Amino acid sequence: MSSELDPAIWPASATRNSAGEITIAGLSVTEIAAEYGTPVFIFDEADVRKRARDYVAAFKVDDIETSVHYAGKAFITTKIAQWVNQEGLGIDVASAGELEVALRAGIDPAQIVMHGNNKSVKDLERAVEVGIGRVVIDSLIEIERLNSIASSAGIVQQVLLRLTVGVEAHTHEAISTAHEDQKFGLSVASGMAMAAVDNVMESDALSLAGLHSHIGSQIFDASGFELATHRVVDFAAQIKQRHGLTVSELDVGGGMGIAYVAGDDPLDVTTMAKSILDIVRTECARVKIPVPKISVEPGRAIIGNPGITVYEVGTIKPVELDSGITRHYISVDGGMSDNIRTALYDAEYTTTIANRVSTGMPVISRVVGKHCESGDIVVRDTQLPADIRPGDLLAVAATGAYCRSMASNYNHIPRPAAVCVNEGKSQVLLRRETIEDLLALDGGLS
């Protein structure tokens, strides 16, 4: 247990003021909580921008054209889309809703890429209508669908094919023979991917811009990219042989890992970028094809660490464990509705009292929410001071990605506000929902 804020985990500007309160970009979380209520997501704008900028810089090389897209599903609002776009990133979207956020943010549609294994006709129509840069094809049926939409619109839509190459990477492990028993992509091994190439080549309304592969999340080293790129490049060589087409673009996906807890040790962006680009050079040389344009799609690596959640502690319950030791169940005013990752993936988080520094004895603690589920856990295993009390603020680090974006209204709890701070000033990214917002959906009341 520590009141210190590990810079590998917390937002770049996070520190404690003389009162012991955590501050983000110079503003104390106590003030932010007073203004916006709790739970509240707080983002360090300068930190988001810096991570975005660092990504572009790390992938900028003389011999390969590269681009970086921000995976909007991690968390997207119009302001966030503008920040990352101003720093040189395009935007990945996975639905008409995410697309609309990017468009309302003023992002050039040519810099937007649409993903998804079941894009609806409406999703695709909207994408084609606005002139989206790339559609990432995920099934044979989608080729028919998009072909007919693009034909009717009288345009040629640039597409990438999402390949399933039997590689799955999580943290330190890359599994080379990962079973293909999952919903994403066109399997190379089964021949579905080549059938997709044939179909796109036959279409007058679709143009095969390139290939795409995304191998997982929380990837800490480049070995998974090496394995995947090996197979993707083999496939590119087969396309050349079969159709005489040189694949001009290769999107290696996202999934670059971040530190959530002490000991998490992902590659830094410069090293990761260098490894990925070296792998691409080596693999293309091996099969004697020119190095294509390379794209990457980080989400978590941009927005994860710059965001935190601040909760207010409501109740504390000592529970005696079989071993005779006591665990404190610390209940906060949110839970699985604003952070489902602990329940869904056994995700681990770092937490600390945010409104003061305590010298209390560390006690084995579990931070839980206010929902009607015993699995409603925010931080499964941590230590917090014995003197923690109702009204204290708890900050949970690295909740910027896949928390607010996955939030629900379970128990009719309005979803929290997300605010950003820059140079001591806060702004709303998303306002807090109200119970009235939720009741407005109720057909019995309209």
Ligand SMILES: *Cc1c(COP(=O)(O)O)cnc(C)c1O
């Ligand atoms: C989820 C996803 C990403 C981003 O993943 P992160 O772990 O947030 O970097 C990128 N590309 C695709 C296709 C994805 O599905």
